[in-house]
Amino acid sequence: MEKERYRKIRERTLQSYNRNSLFWKHFSDLSGGIKQVPSAIPTGNVNYLSNHNYLLDYHDLFQRNMGTFYQHFVASIPFLVEEKCRIGVSIYRLAQHLVKEKDNYITFLETGVGDGANGRTMAEFSKGLIRTLSTTNTVYSKNNFYRLCNHEYSKLHHGSFINITPEYITSQQDLSFFSNGFNIIYENVTFPFYGSEREDLIDYVARLLKKDGLMIFLEKLRHPDESEYRKREKIKDDQYKAKYFSDSEIKEKRSDLLEVIERGQVDFESLTDAIKKHFKYVYLIWNSTNFYEFVGSNNELIVSKFIELLPPIYVPSPFCAESNLPRNL
Template sequence: MITDSNPDFVDSAMNQLADYFDDLARGKVQVPRQPVTTRIREQIQDQEVLAYHDLLVAQTGPLFAHFLASVPGILEELSHVGVTLARYTHERRKQDDRAFTLWEIDAFDGSSGRALAKYAKGAIRTLTNSPNKANQIHFDAHADKELCAFHSGSFLQVSREIVAQALDSQGLFRGVDYLYEMAAFQFYGRNRDEHLRGVSSFLREDGLAFFLEKLNQPEIDEYHRRERVKDEQHKSHYFSEEEIAWKKNAMLSQMKNGQILFSDFVEAASRYFSHVYLIWNGTNFYEFVASNNERSITQFIELLGQPIIPNGFCFEHPVVRVLSQPAAGC
């Protein structure tokens, strides 16, 4: 088992499930029975999103492939956001010609970060941390070490010195340009205030923070209805009924213990970010972007447009919308 001096990590589901995650990362259990690729390719009009998708799926490690097979629509969304971040960064570099930086929080073997760094052609350097050491095997096998770095350890162990050194920051470290939490917080309990306070301190003043969260619903029947949609219309393409049931018993109850409500997440995020947007939904999964700089987040949202979500998985209307912003005159 992974151990750490931080009591929040020792008691976390991430630590308690360490052996299970190790088996997933080594491809010993819960391996998708077919490659995970988009099933709506003909509906994606942006050829750059398709190119990014192909880059992303070409070098995924076992745990990231399992993740894509478990979350409906997330492959299309990561491709969409990746292209938008690259475009946004290239626009920013017209006034600020430097390498921008992204820290992926507990993001498996860095499949997403590696794809972004490669697609952006060096405009974005990425750091991925993971508490599961087996993920580094697949990171090392595929990463361009000039553009990507890996830290073996929970995000609770990551310091500003670790991030600055990994991203080769010269001079005074002002923080990263982008954060992306890859559905990690739910494995460390319900205290989103503490989680958000910690990671927000790593972000530059004009940076963007992305949070992928699996959330509870006010009505338990609605939560289970969306879970059935996920299992029957997405996961069934990649796993047997027995595998889906086994994962529910072995893992999902632990995850649910760390999930919170949509309103609770927005309330916590609003304490650390003056602007919070919802940008995607897939059954009980949600993606948010937040910033303390209105110009930065407005420019990103304008470039982003509407998400690409396969039919049947979106339960939010409208999807892209502002959830929190300063009151007029503030």
């Protein structure tokens, strides 16, 4: 019965994927640097990074690991560079806390987002204490992944995250790191491009998670007040993206992506309700304009330790619309 349910979720998700073929062509063009290449690569705020252990060193490695798509990605979301460093360092420190035996490690899966700079940096920075698996839909990002990866601790699946199943992992010899499941899964602005059925998608992916694992969700959310949503979009475009893209490129991106992205977006309440159906402990840990990040777990001790290890967020006003972060939901 359960196997049949997952089969149906997979079929429906792949149908959505195939309907968006023009969108994936757009993603491929971004990954290949064919269009919308940022005029500069965003760097993190040095004062912020210098005030917290490991962040500055992690940031420098992250910068070196970014391929063409990831450079576009961090130029599109305000202060995402600082957040990727904050999350990466916190996962590294959590791994140090969890791993007590020599030659052991924790495992990390991220769904989508190009060349896997996020996962590759965690694995390289931790010297294999974190083993990572990333997914990408484009050949350009696949090539960038292998061009930039200089270690054996990170793996890539060229294809949709929906292909990553327990059966697939056990069938692939080079994925033996992950045969017992993942300590951390990161949904990296992925689900909206496959539809709005969050409960099903979370269920499909979370079966790969170890019982005491964490699942992190980064998504762009709808807002009940359309004018507030548009206001935040304007702040993002005018005060951040304009530093890296021309007016025509920003307008082109809106027209290329708006219908697909907004069709699959959900609001804050819908996403948190879906997360809570799977996880007992849920925290909001970050916000930048219409982008939100959450963490969920069924292990109170581990999620509390992760929250304890998180440095403060770096999202200056007026980009952050939330207060008291992180907070329990």
